[in-house]
Amino acid sequence: MVIACHNLAYPYAVHFCHSQKVETKVFMVTLKGDNGDRMDAVTVCHMDTSLWDPNHNSFRLGVKPGTSEIYPFSHQTI
Numbered sequence: 001m002v003i004a005c006h007n008l009a010y011p012y013a014v015h016f017c018h019s020q021k022v023e024t025k026v027f028m029v030t031l032k033g034d035n036g037d038r039m040d041a042v043t044v045c046h047m048d049t050s051l052w053d054p055n056h057n058s059f060r061l062g063v064k065p066g067t068s069e070i071y072p073f074s075h076q077t078i
Helices: none
Strands: 004-006 015-019 024-033 038-046
Touching: none
Parallel strands: none
Antiparallel strands: 004 015, 024 038
């Protein structure tokens, strides 16, 4: 099981932590910017999105729940 925690916008340290009971995969990848700079980033791939809310931000590009994996990247310090 993967447990992910996200910083929340409060004037003090608050984190939102959650897990899912469906398959996930964790990847460390190197991202390259337009200027050639590189950075390591972590992504947790959500393999099954069939139970997700169809209005979730991840589906704004026309993907429907259950039809594709979702790979959000963390831009936070890990």
